[in-house]
Amino acid sequence: MNIDRSIMAVSSWNDNGQKQFVHDPYALYRSDFFPGLGWMLSKSTWDELSPKWPKAYPFENHNGRQFIRPEICRTYNFGEHGSSLGQFFSQYLEPIKLNDMHSNFVNYFANLVRQATPLKGKDAALKANYVNGDVRIQYRDQPDFERIARQFGIFEEWKDGIPRTAYKGVIVFRYRTPKRVFLVGPDSLRQLGIENS
Structure with missing residues (x-):
């Protein structure tokens, strides 16, 4: 528009x-x-x-x-x-047909998360600087998410138990474009069907 x-x-x-x-x-x-x-x-x-x-x-x-x-x-x-x-x-x-086709977004998004390089440790934001391509960092709980969010400078706030912008517990943002960072919740990989990645 x-x-x-x-x-x-x-x-x-x-x-x-x-x-x-x-x-x-x-x-x-x-x-x-x-x-x-x-x-x-x-x-x-x-x-x-x-x-x-x-x-x-x-x-x-x-x-x-x-x-x-x-x-x-x-x-x-x-x-x-x-x-x-x-x-x-x-x-x-009453006889309106409601769309029942599921979007390919879940598979598309899951593939992006799956392909991102996993990073671990308290200095994950620093490590992200040295990786070419997308990265994923898993957080354990709200305080852990807030700590990692502060390192990157993104919103730390949760509303109704959900971090801002999260989808299935995953927050994605660009970091030193075009790199994407995926902050992944404790249950996100299972919800996306990539638990064993």
């Missing part, structure tokens, strides 16, 4: 996403119609539109820009109650 100014928003919703009308979980389409459910837009677009955001449809401020929507929905309207008062629920909303 920041590169292609002809796109106003990206949606996870297709109004005609009922099971009998969809097939390809990877297909995306442009639309001139604002999707209304499960959408995102850039901050600059929000700054432009928020002062004149309509209280209800129709949305008339798109200035010729389009929306990206999937063939198969990534969001689902699961209730008859709400602002639409159940209008069209049984005919159009």
